[in-house]
Amino acid sequence: MSEAVPSPAAPPARNAERIAARLKARHRAEARFRALGLGAVVLSALVLALLLFTMTSNGLGGFTRNELRFPIDLTTGVLNIQSAQIEGTDAVQALDTAALKDVVELSAEKALGEQASGELATTAWREVAQQIIADPTLLSRRFDVSVPVSDAMAKALRGEGDPQLGLLARKLKQEGKLHRALDIGFLTRSDATSPQQVGIWGALKGSILTMLVTLGVAFPVGVAAAVYLEEYAPKNRWTDLIEVSINNLAAVPSIIFGLLGLAVFLWIFPYYRSAPLIGGLTLALMTMPVIVISGRNAIKAVPPSIRDGALAIGASPIQVVFHHVLPLALPGILTGTIIGMARALGETAPLLMIGMRAFVATPPGSFTEPATALPVQIYLWSDEIDRGFVERTSAAIIVLLIFLLVMNGLAIYLRNRFEKTW
Amino acid sequence: MSPVIPILFALGLGLSGWLAARARADGFRRALPGSRLASLPQQHGWYVALWAAVPALLFAAVWAAISPDLVLAHVLADPAAAKLPAFGFQRETILAEARALADGTIKIGFNPLSKPLVAPYRAALGHFGTIGLAATILLGLAGGGFAFSRIRPDFAARGKVERAAMLGLLAASLVAIFTTFGILASLAFETLRFFNLVNPLDFLFGTNWSPDPMSAPTSGVEHNYGAVPLFWGTVYIGVVIAMIVAIPLGLMSAIYLTQYATPRVRKWMKPLLEILAGVPTVVYGYFAALTVAPLVRDAAQMIGISGASSESALAAGLVMGIMIIPLVSSMADDSIAAVPQAMRDGSLALGATKSETIRRVIVPAALPGIVAGIMLAVSRAIGETMIVVMAAGRTARLSLDPLDGMTTVTAQIVALLTSEGTPDHPATLSAYALGFVLFIVTLALNFVALRVVKRFREAYE
Numbered sequence: 070m071s072e073a074v075p076s077p078a079a080p081p082a083r084n085a086e087r088i089a090a091r092l093k094a095r096h097r098a099e100a101r102f103r104a105l106g107l108g109a110v111v112l113s114a115l116v117l118a119l120l121l122f123t124m125t126s127n128g129l130g131g132f133t134r135n136e137l138r139f140p141i142d143l144t145t146g147v148l149n150i151q152s153a154q155i156e157g158t159d160a161v162q163a164l165d166t167a168a169l170k171d172v173v174e175l176s177a178e179k180a181l182g183e184q185a186s187g188e189l190a191t192t193a194w195r196e197v198a199q200q201i202i203a204d205p206t207l208l209s210r211r212f213d214v215s216v217p218v219s220d221a222m223a224k225a226l227r228g229e230g231d232p233q234l235g236l237l238a239r240k241l242k243q244e245g246k247l248h249r250a251l252d253i254g255f256l257t258r259s260d261a262t263s264p265q266q267v268g269i270w271g272a273l274k275g276s277i278l279t280m281l282v283t284l285g286v287a288f289p290v291g292v293a294a295a296v297y298l299e300e301y302a303p304k305n306r307w308t309d310l311i312e313v314s315i316n317n318l319a320a321v322p323s324i325i326f327g328l329l330g331l332a333v334f335l336w337i338f339p340y341y342r343s344a345p346l347i348g349g350l351t352l353a354l355m356t357m358p359v360i361v362i363s364g365r366n367a368i369k370a371v372p373p374s375i376r377d378g379a380l381a382i383g384a385s386p387i388q389v390v391f392h393h394v395l396p397l398a399l400p401g402i403l404t405g406t407i408i409g410m411a412r413a414l415g416e417t418a419p420l421l422m423i424g425m426r427a428f429v430a431t432p433p434g435s436f437t438e439p440a441t442a443l444p445v446q447i448y449l450w451s452d453e454i455d456r457g458f459v460e461r462t463s464a465a466i467i468v469l470l471i472f473l474l475v476m477n478g479l480a481i482y483l484r485n486r487f488e489k490t491w
Numbered sequence: 492m493s494p495v496i497p498i499l500f501a502l503g504l505g506l507s508g509w510l511a512a513r514a515r516a517d518g519f520r521r522a523l524p525g526s527r528l529a530s531l532p533q534q535h536g537w538y539v540a541l542w543a544a545v546p547a548l549l550f551a552a553v554w555a556a557i558s559p560d561l562v563l564a565h566v567l568a569d570p571a572a573a574k575l576p577a578f579g580f581q582r583e584t585i586l587a588e589a590r591a592l593a594d595g596t597i598k599i600g601f602n603p604l605s606k607p608l609v610a611p612y613r614a615a616l617g618h619f620g621t622i623g624l625a626a627t628i629l630l631g632l633a634g635g636g637f638a639f640s641r642i643r644p645d646f647a648a649r650g651k652v653e654r655a656a657m658l659g660l661l662a663a664s665l666v667a668i669f670t671t672f673g674i675l676a677s678l679a680f681e682t683l684r685f686f687n688l689v690n691p692l693d694f695l696f697g698t699n700w701s702p703d704p705m706s707a708p709t710s711g712v713e714h715n716y717g718a719v720p721l722f723w724g725t726v727y728i729g730v731v732i733a734m735i736v737a738i739p740l741g742l743m744s745a746i747y748l749t750q751y752a753t754p755r756v757r758k759w760m761k762p763l764l765e766i767l768a769g770v771p772t773v774v775y776g777y778f779a780a781l782t783v784a785p786l787v788r789d790a791a792q793m794i795g796i797s798g799a800s801s802e803s804a805l806a807a808g809l810v811m812g813i814m815i816i817p818l819v820s821s822m823a824d825d826s827i828a829a830v831p832q833a834m835r836d837g838s839l840a841l842g843a844t845k846s847e848t849i850r851r852v853i854v855p856a857a858l859p860g861i862v863a864g865i866m867l868a869v870s871r872a873i874g875e876t877m878i879v880v881m882a883a884g885r886t887a888r889l890s891l892d893p894l895d896g897m898t899t900v901t902a903q904i905v906a907l908l909t910s911e912g913t914p915d916h917p918a919t920l921s922a923y924a925l926g927f928v929l930f931i932v933t934l935a936l937n938f939v940a941l942r943v944v945k946r947f948r949e950a951y952e
Contacts, residue, residue, distance in 0.1 A: 107742045109742075317671065322930075473769060
């Protein structure tokens with residue numbers, strides 16, 4: 070206390086000086102503190118920027134691949150096939166019997182030299198076959214094809230692997246015969262063992278099927294639970310227990326849900342291991358608490374006068390909720406649902422537990438076929454040793470992030486569009 | 492046959508029941524003009540739809556679960572099954588292949604033994620599939636027909652439908668309890684099996700973790716399952732390193748955004764930080780493994796630490812801390828906003844600077860909320876899986892050096908359950924024991940955090 074009160078003996082000028090000095094120090098501390106706060110925000114934003122930058126700069130390359138371009142001449146009748154044969158369902162097989170593979174290799178050899186023709190990807194002729202099937206007039210024409218190179222050459226082009234092959238690749242590149250081309254097929258193919266041939270459609274389809282199951286289970290159950298708890302539940306020990314378990318479930322680590330799925334769902338349905346059905350059910354249990362919590366908030370926000378009005382003209386409690394409260398609360402519930410679904414879409418660990426990590430080269434045809442999901446695919450590719458998978462992995466991440474961005478954008482739009490004040 | 496087909500049939504029956512009953516009820520109304528039905532036509536519709544769909548759906552679900560076993564029993568009764576190896580992995584593989592061939596999932600089989608089984612399998616699948624579908628449809632028709640026959644002008648469908656709706660709502664809210672119970676039961680059951688093989692004390696206090704899913708189930712069970720290195724790795728990565736990153740950054744961001752930033756900045760920066768929470772953890776894991784871990788390694792080598800590996804606790808912890816920032820900052824944000832304006836004004840009126848007010852008044856007043864946020868963040872960090880799986884390594888190690896690779900509880904669960912071990916092997920079972928510990932710890936943290944928040948909220952109301 071005594072220090073704070075200036076001693077009466079001190080000259081007022083020195084006193085003022087001391088106060089000014091201290092004030093300056095305090096203002097400096099203020100500025101420092103403020104700068105620290107700003108620094109924290111900026112640093113967090115920078116990390117986010119770095120994350121997005123590395124993914125995009127790596128990933129943009131993942132939408133392209135190295136292709137060799139050379140002409141093929143089918144006019145000379147080297148391909149012993151009728152155009153009627155390539156209209157059926159087994160067109161690829163017909164082209165295989167007609168030795169299209171040899172024709173492609175021969176053409177490549179003529180145009181690129183013997184060494185380079187050995188570096189076509191093993192599926193190269195299939196892509197040519199697809200082109201011919203899409204446009205049968207090619208059978209009587211000379212045309213240019215652009216097909217993927219082998220992994221070895223793609224690797225050599227990056228400066229790894231065989232230096233001899235690297236020299237050849239650079240030479241071809243200078244001659245314009247080897248180029249990087251946009252690879253639309255990345256979005257339509259499925260998993261493969263070589264980074265030049267992989268695609269994400271299988272994983273994406275698996276993710277979509279899984280999300281459909283999740284939505285189909287979590288949304289009705291979550292909304293019904295929210296309605297019950299908010300509108301009808303008596304206040305007793307049972308409803309307390311329900312409430313506590315919902316709040317707890319919202320905070321349980323996702324991998325625990327994976328263990329639950331493994332122990333319960335796969336015990337009931339042992340034949341649907343790694344199927345979207347089981348994955349979706351597992352994720353639904355994880356998403357449901359999110360929907361319940363946001364649903365309750367949305368229902369709570371509907372003013373009581375609406376319920377009273379409906380009750381007053383003779384509606385039953387069920388009609389009040391289903392005809393009046395729910396429609397008004399729906400935008401809020403949907404916002405919460407989309408956010409919960411976005412979280413489920415990015416979830417990996419529970420799906421690993423129930424076995425959705427297998428190598429699946431064909432996209433799943435139904436809910437019960439083995440499948441993988443987009444985040445799991447990312448995880449699997451990230452484990453691959455071949456450096457070519459780095460860009461593919463990042464490209465898959467870009468696709469996943471775009472999906473999440475769209476979902477979150479939709480949630481924000483819904484919230485703004487239907488935000489109501491009563 | 493896919494179990495989806497009977498479900499679709501059941502739903503279709505429900506829909507047609509709805510339409511038929513509604514039309515009939517409408518007919519009553521037209522037949523007796525001026526009179527009132529006891530219920531609205533669509534309530535009759537719902538009544539019939541529920542009777543048609545619900546029993547059939549329940550049956551379809553149960554059938555989907557039990558019919559594979561019936562099919563299997565049928566196939567095993569076939570003479571072709573006599574050549575199968577008696578038990579074990581090979582037998583399972585052959586049966587799975589025959590099944591996949593039979594239902595057309597795969598086209599070509601590799602195992603010669605599976606070929607003779609395909610025909611009986613296909614026959615059994617068709618047989619039981621037809622039975623299931625027929626029973627589903629019959630059940631749906633019977634239920635719907637019974638309900639339809641009860642429809643009369645004076646039939647009070649509304650009360651019955653509403654009671655059913657209420658039951659449905661109640662059942663939905665019970666799902667949460669069942670899920671909690673299911674988690675507890677499945678974890679506890681497998682954990683008990685594990686503790687039959689390994690002493691719980693050895694598990695909780697042992698310091699050597701080296702399970703081998705390929706070993707004989709009984710070898711070395713006593714001293715290979717000491718989980719202390721895993722607990723240490725979890726705490727070191729998720730609590731020590733991650734919180735060193737997340738607490739200052741999260742707290743200072745919240746303070747800046749609530750106290751200093753202009754509304755415009757706040758409007759943009761807050762959602763931007765929230766994006767950090769929405770990025771899938773597998774992406775963080777990849778970021779940690781691809782970008783941060785090499786950076787950490789190079790930095791370590793630059794300051795003269797040799798032998799730094801590309802898998803380090805530091806890289807995983809740093810990235811996890813970044814992921815946690817928005818969690819800390821939004822909780823801090825909320826509790827700072829809950830501090831009454833009068834307290835802030837009082838402090839400012841006494842001549843304190845803004846930062847002094849924040850440090851001496853606002854933060855202490857908001858402390859319970861901030862602490863609760865940090866506890867939730869810790870619980871999230873120790874339950875986080877993908878980052879540590881991808882960036883922290885798989886070596887169980889008791890070390891203080893952040894540049895060492897370490898492993899965590901979650902990473903080990905993934906490692907153990909995705910390896911080729913049999914379900915009864917102690918290595919597989921230990922994953923459930925680890926999950927049980929994780930579940931209990933995260934629940935306790937959340938419980939305490941929610942308590943803290945609740946008590947703190949009451950202080951100002």
